[in-house]
Amino acid sequence: MANECIWTGASGKKYKYTIYAMDTDWNDVAGNYIFAKETSPHNWVAVYIGETESFKERLPNHNELPCVHRNGGTHIHAHTNSDSSARLEEEADLLADQGTPCNQ
Numbered sequence: 001m002a003n004e005c006i007w008t009g010a011s012g013k014k015y016k017y018t019i020y021a022m023d024t025d026w027n028d029v030a031g032n033y034i035f036a037k038e039t040s041p042h043n044w045v046a047v048y049i050g051e052t053e054s055f056k057e058r059l060p061n062h063n064e065l066p067c068v069h070r071n072g073g074t075h076i077h078a079h080t081n082s083d084s085s086a087r088l089e090e091e092a093d094l095l096a097d098q099g100t101p102c103n104q
Helices: 065-070 084-097
Strands: 004-008 014-021 031-040 043-052 075-080
Touching: 014 031, 031 084, 043 065, 043 084
Parallel strands: none
Antiparallel strands: 004 014, 014 075, 031 043, 031 075
16 A cells, blocks of 8 residues: 555645554644545545544544445545645645545
8 A cells, every 4th residue: 555645636736645544543733634445556535525623633533434434434644734724725625526425
């Protein structure tokens, strides 16, 4: 499995994410994240796309985890981003391009 994945937004902008296991012990930092499933080697499908002020607070007990699991989510792709407006812009750009079942 590759350690990184590039996701492309509707704008064409590319975002680099690091791939983590679901049971990762997260740091208390802000960033963007994607719950994803690997459909074939190195090919990922987004199940849920989000942003947070704290990975440590948000990800372990995420309210959409039941949906993520039902839809085959196996990993979390994440990268730090301390700029709130940039996080929201990135989240919207990715959501505009990805048909995620758990962001409905």
